[in-house]
Amino acid sequence: MTRRSVTEHYPDVQPELPPRSRGVIGLFEENCTVCMLCARECPDWCIYIDSHKETVPPAAPGGRERSRNVLDRFAIDFALCMYCGICIEVCPFDALFWSPEFEYAETDIRELTHERDKLREWMWTVPEPAPLDEAAEEAKELAAARKAADKAAQAAGTDMLAAHREQPAQETAEAPGTTERNGTTEPSETTRRNEATEPKPKRRPGQDAQGGGTE
Ligand code: SF4
Numbered sequence: 001m002t003r004r005s006v007t008e009h010y011p012d013v014q015p016e017l018p019p020r021s022r023g024v025i026g027l028f029e030e031n032c033t034v035c036m037l038c039a040r041e042c043p044d045w046c047i048y049i050d051s052h053k054e055t056v057p058p059a060a061p062g063g064r065e066r067s068r069n070v071l072d073r074f075a076i077d078f079a080l081c082m083y084c085g086i087c088i089e090v091c092p093f094d095a096l097f098w099s100p101e102f103e104y105a106e107t108d109i110r111e112l113t114h115e116r117d118k119l120r121e122w123m124w125t126v127p128e129p130a131p132l133d134e135a136a137e138e139a140k141e142l143a144a145a146r147k148a149a150d151k152a153a154q155a156a157g158t159d160m161l162a163a164h165r166e167q168p169a170q171e172t173a174e175a176p177g178t179t180e181r182n183g184t185t186e187p188s189e190t191t192r193r194n195e196a197t198e199p200k201p202k203r204r205p206g207q208d209a210q211g212g213g214t215e
Pocket residue numbers: 041042043044045046047076080081082083084085086087088
């Protein structure tokens with residue numbers, strides 16, 4: 001009597017629901033392998049799945065043909081569903097998610113059976129997962145992706161190192177004491193300096209540059 005009423009004025013005021021509220025189930029079809037686990041575990045038998053098998057040609061010549069299930073129908077009857085969440089828990093491929101959306105009341109009960117297109121539409125209303133606890137282990141998928149990226153970076157680094165090592169080898173392949181400049185081979189700076197400081201052989205009077213005598 002002394003407290004204020006906590007009645008929310010829905011639909012004029014939208015309620016503030018926790019992000020993990022069990023409103024409706026969204027289907028991420030690409031992840032579904034038609035394993036039927038969700039339909040088998042549902043205590044209300046309100047998940048309807050139809051599929052057919054397709055043969056996939058071998059990936060490499062001489063390989064074996066494989067068959068895979070293709071989804072034809074996926075529907076959930078929300079008139080029967082009791083929102084227990086077992087289907088979401090048991091799905092091994094993360095194809096089902098809770099969405100907090102709840103405004104899908106119908107005047108015709110048959111409209112409460114949501115087919116795959118409608119279940120996919122609910123996926124856009126699924127909130128982002130909460131961030132992991134700081135002390136939590138890294139997700140296996142992230143750890144594997146990080147390991148692959150590190151390996152690729154290491155391989156790229158080794159290639160660069162090898163290229164760097166080859167470069168000085170090319171430089172020493174040039175004639176010793178010469179250097180490549182503007183497409184022509186010239187004596188290197190050191191050679192020129194040595195030539196300038198090297199003592200020239202003294203010529204005797206009557207001797208030419210080749211060391212021969214003059215007549
Ligand atoms: S939430 Fe429970 S009752 Fe509803 S479809 Fe999933 S398993 Fe069935």
